[in-house]
Amino acid sequence: MAKEQGTKMIAQNKKARHDYAIEDTYEAGLVLMGTEVKSLREGRASLVDGFIDIDRGEAWLHGVHIPEYLQGTWTNHSARRKRKLLLHKAEIDKIERRVAEKGLTVVPLALYFVNGRAKIEIATARGKKSWDKRQAIAERTAKRETEIAVGRRLKGHAD
Known part of the structure; x- marks a missing residue:
């Protein structure tokens, strides 16, 4: 099978751009199970209730709904489980400092594939x-x- 090229949009959080004033954006990778990737390739996900939490130097994505893969078996994933984000340590520290001192929040903006790898665009934002x-x-x-x-x-x- 040929390797995927380009960008394929899966989901966008349009409500976040309406509810928040976006300050900085970051692109992060996701740690996913196989059935989650298959479900995302079908274009099924919702970012509406999602948020990012920084815990012990690791970024975690909460509340994002990736439905179970229809052809999955007992190896299927939980639809709203928390997922680890792959960011550089310096980026995580910068986000954590900004959230702590300025009262910002971190929200997911878009979920997409880049050259076959799942990525998520996150942003530090201030509520409107x-x-x-x-x-x-x-x-x-x-x-x-x-x-x-x-x-x-x-x-x-x-x-």
């Missing part, structure tokens, strides 16, 4: 208040309306 969310939506709407107006004007349509 409800008025921040409304302000971001208003800015996005205003930007979209100006782009539409400029497009109409370039096409020669009256306002």
Whole structure:
């Protein structure tokens, strides 16, 4: 079988980008069981309830739902088990310091394959208040309306 090339997106956490102000992002590997990899290759995962915890110098991914592999047997995995993240020691220390001193949290943003290996994009993030969310939506709407107006004007349509 030929080796996989390129990137294949499995799941994205769009809610995290809405609920948090992203500060730094990191790419981490995952320690997975065989049935988890097979389930991910089918494109089945959910990052919505996921979070990252640093415990004794190791990063752990909690709450991510990777459903059981349908053709799996007694070797199948638990759907919401905690999974170890593969990061450099310096990255783990940096994340741990930032979370402790600035009151940030670490959330998963995307789960994907890169050249056949499962990777997860994680971010240190600060929670948004409800008025921040409304302000971001208003800015996005205003930007979209100006782009539409400029497009109409370039096409020669009256306002």
